[in-house]
Amino acid sequence: MLPKFRNYGNYSSNNYGVNSLCFSVGNIEIYFSYETPVAFCHPSTGLVVRQNDWGPTTGKHLNWINGDKSKRISGKEFEQKLNKILEEI
DSSP states (O other): OOOEEEEOSOOSSHHHHTTEEEEEETTEEEEEETTEEEEEEETTTEEEEBOOOSOHHHHHHHHHHOOOGGGOBOHHHHHHHHHHHHHHO
16 A cells, blocks of 8 residues: 655645645554654544644644644653554554
């Protein structure tokens, strides 16, 4: 199965849109801000979004994915959950 990708952002130019991509393979979607995974969605977890440890541009990307900051998790917890899902699939 080949991966698919799409832009999840609201950029007016494709030059910037490459910095907010979502890749889908099978039943997992992984959202990237630049080259960093910042969220994922899988049937077993639903949408999982990490907290913003960077700055305003990544914050904008995270808000496009899901604006509810109260549901964001630490980077360490995020990486553990994502690695677990990737190992299972």
